[in-house]
Amino acid sequence: MTPKPVLITITLISLFTLGVSPYIGQIHFDNSELYNQILMQIRLPRVLLAFIVGAGLAVCGMVFQAMFHNPLATPFTLGVASGASLGAASYVFLGLSFSVLGIDGSSLAAFSGALVAISIVFAISRFRSGFSPETLLLSGVAINFFFSSLILFIQYLSNISDSFRIIRWLMGSINSVGYHDMLQLLPFVSVCIVTILWLRRELNLLMAGDDIALSRGVAVKQVRYLLFFVTSLCVGAIVALCGPIGFIGMMVPHICRLLIGSDHRWLTPATLLFGGSFLIVCDTLARTIIAPAEIPVGVITTLLGGPFFLWLLVKSRLNAA
């Protein structure tokens, strides 16, 4: 398959998803003032937010998979999202409320948590060269457990309403009214995506291994730090706002790689479009399946992602054998 028609198809599908999903919901189309209000102030911003979140998470997952040469490595499996969650939960628990340069404090807290987690993962992966991917993933599991128990502890100490807030938020959901949240998130995700598009050639070479990347002239260390920084920024901002929405970052890039190949010049736009529209579809399901109640979208993505993870694990074991 040549990449161009595949990318065009993915683009058309995402435009279709973006265009149609705001019209899907409990209240059906009529020309009333109320309906327009719901459409423009509730559904449309929510669909746009889902797109941005999905695109951001998918692209960050793609970067991790390339950097660690492993389809199972994502900000989630390596504990970066839990780090961000811990940061955001601490912010709620400590009753903090501040903002720097118009950026919400919870985003900054989540970003710091993500950076801490990513530094731990990075230190472990550098600890000994030739570190096996399995060990890296296991250390990700350990980091996840560690941060999760800290979050549980925070929750235990919190009062009932904060505790409930933390639980709901940990499930991961796209729940916002109006355009404020979306606009708050947009710069983080944009910076991240632009950087990744800029570094498409470097990503290709990193995927071939550090030695090859260096011998082709990639300043591996600097590129890696820059990528860690922008992905932490992106994941931190998303987690602070929507909670940890799992598995998008693993499934989407993997599917896109099967569809369009591993060249990041094509893979990056495909992943961001596919990730965005995939989360729109999941979120539309989340708000319609048991309407008027809704399921946290994180529950849906995790229900899909768990089996997918196992499938990948079994497949990679079979390939290794």
Place this chain on the structure above:
Amino acid sequence: MTAFFTIDNLVVTIANKTLLYDISFAMAKGDYLCVIGSNGAGKSTLLKAIMSIVPLSSGSIKLNQLLLSQLKQKSLAQHISYVPQAHGHSLLFKVNEFIKMARYPYHSPFSDWSHKDQQAFDRAVTITDITSFLERQMQTLSGGEIQRVMIAAALCQQTPLLLLDEPTSFLDPHHQVEVHNLIRDLNQQHNISVIEVSHDLNHACQHSQHILALKQGKTLWYGNSSEFMNTQQLNQLYDQQFVFATHPQTGAKVALTSEFK
């Protein structure tokens, strides 16, 4: 001899372990140097230090009077290319994609594939004779094919110096000869200087011009390949007795491991 490539008093220490002690040598343009020695002698580390994959602790490496430590990785890659040891994780690229990626040092984030890039690419795939499998996935290639693709990619980088780390170690005799001949052609006909790490003693002595023998990170011997083969040196280098025979066709001196202690 005008020194094209010189290493002076190179020391490499990683995690408190010194892997290379005080290595010095100089190469003329068009030279073919084989680095030999037992496992863990620091041969691969030497190549990695030259390619700036591992950091130097002290000493200097110069190419055409340029101090390599002052170059950015990208400009370094315009001068030196490197074929690593056959490595574990699979490469998820098509052959032609992988080779084209080797033009990275000549590109900026906005530049397009140029005529010059295409020329370098065509030349590399012609010399290495891989035009028939350019469309194949890297994972489906055999050991010999992979090695040729890796060399083609390094050639596509168009550097005057080529580093090769055990390019024939996992190949059958036929493919070993094929890759050896390819390297010799690159050196003799295309005037590319070569530093090759090898475990194939006889190949090293017959095909290269100079030999650097390393033992536990130190230079044991450096000089003309034709002068290398003698019992004492080989014994010292590998802690193994050798005997010599004459190649029935070429008359070259061939080393064989001794059957007796």
